[in-house]
Amino acid sequence: MRFATWILLAVATLLAGCNTTPYDRATVYYDRAQYLSDLVKNFPGITEPIVQHGRCAVTITTPNSNTGTYYFCTFALTTNDLYVMGWNGKTMKYEELANVNLSAIKKISIWSFFRARQLQLTEGQRLLGLSVTIDDGGYDDGAATERLFDTLKSKGITVVKSEGQIKPPPAPAPMFIPIVIPR
Template sequence: MRHFYSSLLLSTTMLLSACNTTPYDKATIYYDRTQFPSQLVKDYPELTDPILQHGRCSLVVSTPGSNTGTYYFCTYALTSKGLYMQGWDPKALKYVEIAHVDLAALKDISLYTFLRTKQLQLTEERRQLALSASIDEGGYIDGAATENLFESIKRKGVPVVESQGMISPPAPPSPMIIPVVVPR
């Protein structure tokens, strides 16, 4: 019996150590840095301004003053007039808009920083967005790109306020564990 358990443990360890999963954001959102601007202009004919910055991101959309909201994996594109966040439609093979922010309509912006995590927070009249840029391969937050995006928007004259904390996605449902004690 001892031999069975040790072989079961060894085979489970070998199976799990061979797992190399693709980050979920990379698996669900198509992004090719070199082709992205031309693909986005093709999908958004109304986008006529040159794209200044772009990349992969995670986005939380909420109401002003809230610290939780709806979570999206996305790509972003910054132009001189606006910030576009879009998801990927694998059936139509094109980008679909999640949110568009007119920089002139922004009430304020802030940058939340905790260790290596950075989150750009944009507040409009009735909507608040929290964006964290990710590395091109997905899976990790790119703090430098997020900070660069913050500085670019700040240079447009948008008021900067202090962040009130991180805006997070809602907690996932988790199973409830109820211990059952059986007396002997």
């Protein structure tokens, strides 16, 4: 009987730690049907038609680096610009994380590992690693990332081989210091 109680307690503890909402979906609002009107309302300067848009994750760093700052985001591609937006829950508005003028991009590449894809855009002093995610969040959408890559490639931007994934900095690890108490 005690063994069954311990098993039940262990299962309940494990299930209590389950998260039902992906973290990116919980931090960035995105409604595909309403996104364009929300974006234009928040940024009236966007006057060009939006060709592609979606939910994403972006790492922003400097060229020749593979570690940078990580954000959950949405993106909107126009004929001349790529807008990468974060979400401010306090003001309930999109905030610009990066505005990339397509003519300023020096080179692009795509990194892939199994089904994961990352589009890498290099400007003069900035490097972005962008992965498109599914609308519900939580999973990379490799096909959508490749479509975005192909669209940018068709604009005549130089394509180079990827030098590896651009990653966020590692999370701080807890430090365990053993305390020895002599008898």
